[in-house]
Amino acid sequence: MECGIIGLPGAGMTTLFEALVGDKARTGAGHGPKPGIGVATIPDPRLAVVARHVESRKVTPAMLTFVDIPGIDVGKGGSKTGGLLAAAREVDAICHVIRCFESAGERAGRRTDPVGDIRTLDEELILADLALVEPAVDRAARPARAGDPDAKARCALLTRVLEALNDGRPARSIGELNPGDATILRSYGLISAKPVLYVANVGENDLAGAPEASRRVADHAAEAGGESIALSAKLEAELAELAEPDRIQMIEALDLSEPAIGPLARAVNRLLGMVVFYTTSPKEIRAWTAPAEASAPEAAGIVHSDMQRGFIRAECYNVEDLEQHQSEKAIKAAGRLRSEGKHYRLRDGDVMRFLFNV
Ligand SMILES: Nc1nc2c(ncn2[C@@H]2O[C@H](COP(=O)(O)OP(=O)(O)OP(=O)(O)O)[C@@H](O)[C@H]2O)c(=O)[nH]1
Ligand SMILES: [Mg+2]
Structure with a gap:
């Protein structure tokens, strides 16, 4: 990222x-x-x-x-x-x-002119995106009319983006997208969509x-x-x-x-959609970033591919628990040390110990 x-x-x-x-x-x-x-x-x-x-x-x-x-x-x-x-x-x-x-x-x-300066560059970025989107809509239009479902989805999405850009609004202003549309839009590298x-x-x-x-x-x-x-x-x-x-x-x-x-x-x-998790050992305490929707095995894979491949489970707690209980031992004694399986979704601030076998 x-x-x-x-x-x-x-x-x-x-x-x-x-x-x-x-x-x-x-x-x-x-x-x-x-x-x-x-x-x-x-x-x-x-x-x-x-x-x-x-x-x-x-x-x-x-x-x-x-x-x-x-x-x-x-x-x-x-x-x-x-x-x-x-x-x-x-x-x-x-x-x-x-x-x-x-x-x-x-x-x-x-003189400084913050708002004028922002507008100047944002308009340039919108124009640069328009130059990409206009021909892309044209290219998608013909197969879309012929009934190709991929082209139809692409064409509908790009038309919404084109409307926004023509209005002087950034591509990101079209709002939340479903994962498929988000992937399509990302493939164009529109600056105003970032x-x-x-x-x-x-x-x-x-x-x-x-x-x-x-x-x-x-x-x-x-x-x-x-x-x-x-x-x-x-x-x-x-x-x-x-x-x-x-x-x-x-x-x-x-x-x-x-x-x-x-x-x-x-x-x-x-903004990048990343959360932070931590690993601890006597050798090293380390912070890592992972996509917000990452599962426990995916988080393990960020630390080491073996840990994802041989993932068994994760022992975990949150930094909040550490602030409250002051030590890992006290967290365990308070019953706050969790054992999480492969479907667990990472939470921002989790401290993870991955148990694995390869
Ligand atoms: N007083 C003041 N001067 C700054 C500040 N930030 C940058 N400058 C000055 O502005 C000039 C340009 O800074 P750069 O960081 O090189 O600007 P840039 O945006 O990278 O410029 P280019 O990439 O060359 O377009 C330098 O002389 C900086 O010392 C600031 O916060 N205060
Ligand atoms: Mg510079």
């Missing part, structure tokens, strides 16, 4: 990307004309709860892949814009960064003073069927560079509870 970071040129995508992935493994320059790709850890207060109450030598957070897509110069068209849009078609979710900070330096004096998080990138001295811009971004997000968050990418990048004790000190000085990349990464994970 990948999340693409997009925006108009200079909105702060690369700054945010670097705050997220730090100096962890990544390819691509990030500042160049090509997308950069990197892996971010998902900051997770619940993982800290597990680590506090379960003895282990190592704690490993879950990961999320981000793609830093260079600013899309709307109206320019051409192969460069085409390439950037193509990169955005490949990802599973979108972070749309909006400049809400007054820029210094070479771009000095540019789950989106709007990121209001406010000035680093303006965290508290940015309600106006972030409120307007939040309003637009609601309209466009997405979520929103306000942060300062520059401040996040500075926080990410600090060593742990300095970081904690700075977070306290700024009166924050944690860096904003925490809520951002968790929001993206949610």
Whole structure:
């Protein structure tokens, strides 16, 4: 699963990307004309709860892949814009960064226009989707008229999408889809169909003073069927560079509870339809992500294919139980340790021990 970071040129995508992935493994320059790709850890207060109450030598957070897509110069068209849009078609979710900070330096004096900027890029994405959907409807129409059931379903779905796009609404606005239609729609890689998080990138001295811009971004997000968050990418990048004790000190000085990349990464994970589960052993406590609808054996397969193949059952409890009872032993004594079979559906925050035999 990948999340693409997009925006108009200079909105702060690369700054945010670097705050997220730090100096962890990544390819691509990030500042160049090509997308950069990197892996971010998902900051997770619940993982800290597990680590506090379960003895282990190592704690490993879950990961999320981000793609830093260079600013899309709307109206320019051409192969460069085409390439950037193509990169955005490949990802599973979108972070749309909006400049809400007054820029210094070479771009000095540019007024901010968060809502105008959002509309500009969203309209470009809708046009790009229209260019895909219009010919696709035409292609499906003839076999649909001839009675081909697949083509009929495809044609009906695409016609609904086409109506929305022609109205200037994103493809995601057509609402909940049945699994078949969702699969068909996904195969087109429509950018406006992807789950989106709007990121209001406010000035680093303006965290508290940015309600106006972030409120307007939040309003637009609601309209466009997405979520929103306000942060300062520059401040996040500075926080990410600090060593742990300095970081904690700075977070306290700024009166924050944690860096904003925490809520951002968790929001993206949610948008991707993923939940988090944990495994514990004396060697390692680890957080993993799994599709929200995953069964216990499917979750086991994320940890190791042998565990899925030879799945017997899972012993499990939830982080909530750990918060209440403070130790695995106390959870067991309280009768909260569950034994779950192969039909069990994972719940967000489950701590799983897989019993298997291969
Ligand atoms: N003051 C301030 N400056 C920022 C912030 N975020 C980014 N910048 C500045 O804006 C400029 C562009 O930042 P980048 O992160 O490279 O922007 P980008 O969106 O990746 O731009 P392109 O990919 O080149 O279109 C840099 O000079 C950043 O230092 C912020 O939150 N506050
Ligand atoms: Mg960039």
